Every structure is written in C-alpha cells, then in structure tokens.
Amino acid sequence: MISPDLTNQFLAIVDPARWLDKKEQLFCYAYDAFVEESMPEAVVFPETTEEVSQILALASAHQLPVTARGAGTSVCGAPIPARHGLVICFSQMDRIIEINTKDRYIIVEPGVVNADLQAALAPDRFFFPPDPGSMNMSTIGGNIAQNAGGPRCLKYGVTLDYILGLEVVLASGKIITFGSKNIKDVTGYKLAALFCGSEGTLGLVTKAILKVVPVPETVKTIMATFKDLDDTATAVTDIIGSGILPAAMELMDQLTLNAIEDKAGLGLDREAAGTLLIEVDGMAEACDKQIRLILEKLHAHHAVHIQEAGTAADRERLWTARRSAYGVFAKLAPDIISEDVTVPVSRVPEMVRRIVQIADRHKLRVGILAHAGDGNMHPMIPADKSNAEEWERVMAVFDEIFRAAADLEGTLSGEHGIGLAKAKYLPLVMDPGTIDFMKTIKQAVDPDGILNPGKFV
Numbered sequence: 175m176i177s178p179d180l181t182n183q184f185l186a187i188v189d190p191a192r193w194l195d196k197k198e199q200l201f202c203y204a205y206d207a208f209v210e211e212s213m214p215e216a217v218v219f220p221e222t223t224e225e226v227s228q229i230l231a232l233a234s235a236h237q238l239p240v241t242a243r244g245a246g247t248s249v250c251g252a253p254i255p256a257r258h259g260l261v262i263c264f265s266q267m268d269r270i271i272e273i274n275t276k277d278r279y280i281i282v283e284p285g286v287v288n289a290d291l292q293a294a295l296a297p298d299r300f301f302f303p304p305d306p307g308s309m310n311m312s313t314i315g316g317n318i319a320q321n322a323g324g325p326r327c328l329k330y331g332v333t334l335d336y337i338l339g340l341e342v343v344l345a346s347g348k349i350i351t352f353g354s355k356n357i358k359d360v361t362g363y364k365l366a367a368l369f370c371g372s373e374g375t376l377g378l379v380t381k382a383i384l385k386v387v388p389v390p391e392t393v394k395t396i397m398a399t400f401k402d403l404d405d406t407a408t409a410v411t412d413i414i415g416s417g418i419l420p421a422a423m424e425l426m427d428q429l430t431l432n433a434i435e436d437k438a439g440l441g442l443d444r445e446a447a448g449t450l451l452i453e454v455d456g457m458a459e460a461c462d463k464q465i466r467l468i469l470e471k472l473h474a475h476h477a478v479h480i481q482e483a484g485t486a487a488d489r490e491r492l493w494t495a496r497r498s499a500y501g502v503f504a505k506l507a508p509d510i511i512s513e514d515v516t517v518p519v520s521r522v523p524e525m526v527r528r529i530v531q532i533a534d535r536h537k538l539r540v541g542i543l544a545h546a547g548d549g550n551m552h553p554m555i556p557a558d559k560s561n562a563e564e565w566e567r568v569m570a571v572f573d574e575i576f577r578a579a580a581d582l583e584g585t586l587s588g589e590h591g592i593g594l595a596k597a598k599y600l601p602l603v604m605d606p607g608t609i610d611f612m613k614t615i616k617q618a619v620d621p622d623g624i625l626n627p628g629k630f631v
C-alpha cells in the first residue's frame with residue numbers, strides 16, 4: 175500500500191511530473207496485449223539507474239510490489255501488476271549511449287524502442303537481429319525480459335544471443351553489472367541467461383551492451399501459396415530438414431490471410447489454405463542458390479502460386495501483411511488470444527493438424543500464424559470474453575494445445591514468455607526439481623518477493 179507519506183518519499187527521488195497516481199492515469203498501466211488486467215497504485219518514470227536503485231531500495235523497505243514496464247506489448251500478461259503496487263515504466267530511459275560497429279556492440283538504455291534502434295544502426299549498415307512483430311512499439315528492456323524473438327530469429331537467434339552485458343538493479347536497490355563489450359567472453363556464470371527471459375522477476379535492466387551484425391549484401395523474399403495446409407507445413411519441415419536455412423519462414427493459414435486481406439487489401443490469394451513467406455539473405459550468389467533449392471521443394475509440395483518480391487516496396491508489402499496479422503485478427507472479435515507453443519520443426523505438420531482438430535472439436539475459429547521454420551506456432555483465437563460459455567471453450571482449446579505441444583516434445587513458449595497466461599502449465603514441461611531451482615534463485619536475489627509477484631516464479 176502506498177501511503178501519502180511513502181508517496182512523498184518517492185517524490186523526493188523523482189520529480190512529481192514523473193509520478194502518476196490518479197485512477198484515470200493508472201488504467202493504461204493495468205493491462206498489456208493479453209486479456210487480463212490489474213491496477214497499479216502508482217506509476218513512476220525513472221530517468222537514471224541511480225533513481226531506479228533508490229526507488230527499489232525504498233520499495234524493498236516497505237515490501238511494496240514492483241512491476242517493470244516497457245511498452246506493455248506483452249501478450250502473456252507479464253507486465254500486469256498482478257499484486258498492484260508500483261509500476262516502474264522505462265519509457266524515459268531511452269538513450270542510445272554508444273554505437274560501435276567496429277567492435278560490433280552498442281550500449282542502450284532499456285526504454286529504446288526496437289525499431290528506433292534499427293533506424294539508428296541503418297546508416298552504418300548494421301542491425302540488431304531480434305525483430306518481434308511489435309518492433310515498432312516494444313522496447314529493448316521488454317525484449318530482454320521476454321527473450322523476444324521474431325521472424326529472422328530462425329537464422330539469427332533470439333535476444334539472449336545478442337546480449338554481451340547488462341546493468342541490472344536488484345530488488346534491494348543494489349546495482350550489478352556483468353558481461354563486457356567483447357563478442358567472446360566466458361568469464362564466470364552466464365548471468366545474461368538468468369536475467370534474459372526472467373520477465374522482470376529477478377532484477378530490472380537499466381543498461382544493455384548488445385551485439386549487432388552487418389546488414390547482408392542481398393535479401394530475397396518469396397511468398398508461396400498452397401491449396402492444402404498440410405502441404406504447407408510439410409514443405410517447411412522438408413526445406414529445413416534438407417539443410418537450407420532461410421533468414422525467415424513464416425506460415426499463415428487461410429483465416430489469417432483473409433483477415434489481413436479484409437483489412438489491408440494487399441492482393442493476397444484468399445483461396446490459399448496455407449501460405450509461406452520465405453526470406454533468404456547473404457551474398458547474392460548464395461541467395462540465388464538457396465532460392466533455387468527452396469523453389470524445388472515448394473513445387474514438390476504442390477505450391478500453386480509463388481511470387482518473388484521484385485522491389486523493396488514489394489518486399490515491404492509482403493512483410494506488412496505478415497506484421498499486421500495480430501492487429502487485423504483483433505478486428506474479428508472483442509478479444510483475441512495469441513499463443514506461442516513451439517515444437518521441434520519436424521513435428522510442425524502434426525502440431526498444425528492437432529491445433530485445427532482441437533479448435534474444430536470445440537467449434538472455435540483458429541488462425542494459425544507461425545515462425546514455422548523454428549517450430550514456433552502462434553494459434554490465435556478471436557472470441558468474446560464476456561460470453562462465459564464461449565470463453566470456457568477458448569480456455570479448453572488452449573489447455574489442449576499446451577498438452578499437445580508437450581506431447582510432441584515441444585514447449586509452452588518460444589518467445590512470448592509465461593506471464594499470467596501460462597504459469598499453471600509450467601509442470602507440463604518442467605520437472606518439480608527445475609521449478610524448485612528457479613524458486614531458489616528468486617529467493618536469493620529477491621528474498622521479499624517484491625519484483626513482479628504473482629507470475630511464474
């Protein structure tokens with residue numbers, strides 16, 4: 175509980191212009207892109223690590239729950255202040271401190287928006303590979319805390335693969351730094367792996383040293399459509415299984431494609447049961463060869479129409495289609511749940527079949543959108559949460575989807591995280607000893623449990 179006296183102590187740390195505690199101001203910080211909400215008692219916007227440290231020390235002294243927030247684009251309820259208390263929003267800590275392409279690193283504050291970072295790197299012809307569909311909004315702090323991925327993570331890997339070092343403030347207010355500016359550094363424990371993906375439950379990231387990579391010489395993008403969704407999925411496993419590694423390989427089913435076409439009118443094939451958006455990058459000759467091999471595979475799996483993006487504008491059109499999928503789906507019903515199960519890529523066709531069967535059995539529409547090349551599936555169900563009977567069916571579908579993924583040796587999340595959405599399903603993919611070990615770590619760094627309480631640990 176934040177008493178007036180405690181408020182004054184916080185206001186001795188930050189200017190009142192960076193403190194919100196009126197009910198109407200707080201609503202925006204009660205939810206993310208998931209379907210639950212819970213109000214904070216106040217929101218604070220620190221500008222420096224020192225302020226974050228003082229805020230956390232004070233919160234610790236009063237056992238006040240604290241939840242970090244970037245842009246609130248999480249789709250699993252991770253930044254929702256489930257136990258109320260204080261939200262620390264990092265939007266004012268958005269400086270790009272250093273760009274050093276010679277040594278291939280950058281140093282940034284957590285509130286930098288992913289797309290702004292890409293824009294800042296573009297003149298040097300470098301980029302930061304993690305490219306979540308939310309890249310125009312989501313922040314680097316949120317990307318780190320969720321270990322975000324995205325289409326090109328098929329070839330390039332996820333956020334964790336790009337963290338060289340972090341500055342983190344622990345619940346006590348203590349500031350720790352680890353890692354370095356070196357691309358190779360195996361000194362001591364790999365602490366980045368502990369904090370990355372921890373959803374703000376272990377410490378708050380206030381600075382990051384990130385690896386960046388040169389923009390490839392050539393990019394080629396194709397879109398293939400299929401009459402049969404099963405052919406679409408088997409084409410994926412065949413391409414990846416034969417050792418071709420595109421930069422991205424995105425699958426969309428008919429419902430998703432039509433939702434995009436209804437909204438954006440991009441000339442997509444409404445009859446297609448499945449579509450693959452495939453991108454290769456690298457040296458021009460290598461790209462040509464890869465595309466040739468991919469085309470052979472697509473034809474072998476009965477692709478009916480294949481178009482190549484001839485210009486940058488064409489390529490942008492195809493990616494706009496893919497990136498708008500979540501937004502246009504949200505137009506189909508008042509609520510939408512987008513899930514994130516991952517299976518080994520050889521099991522993608524089976525997982526697609528199971529998702530369709532499960533949704534059919536419960537008489538619900540499901541859209542399938544997948545970073546298919548790495549087995550990461552985003553089944554999306556548009557529904558109305560205020561219709562209790564329908565919502566129960568939605569929950570039953572996701573329950574069965576999680577179990578199907580576990581059954582196929584998959585996992586609960588490939589990139590979106592656990593948050594409020596999937597905490598209860600952890601035992602499906604983690605044994606009790608592992609869950610206990612996570613609790614031991616949490617207890618060691620946040621003994622009073624003030625950081626993002628009510629989440630997966």
Ligand SMILES: Cc1cc2nc3c(=O)[nH]c(=O)nc-3n(C[C@H](O)[C@H](O)[C@H](O)COP(=O)(O)OP(=O)(O)OC[C@H]3O[C@@H](n4cnc5c(N)ncnc54)[C@H](O)[C@@H]3O)c2cc1C
Nearest residue numbers: 244245246247248252307308313315316319323374379589
């Ligand atoms: C349209 C859409 C498309 C998306 N596409 C993708 C996708 O392709 N891939 C993907 O991985 N995700 C995707 N997401 C999910 C989401 O955008 C990512 O998880 C993103 O990384 C969240 O960033 P954020 O800044 O919005 O963080 P928030 O949602 O504000 O917070 C996310 C988590 O990070 C914690 N956090 C935030 N800042 C810090 C910090 N400085 N220190 C410690 N913890 C912190 C929060 O407490 C919370 O637990 C998508 C979401 C939407 C709405």
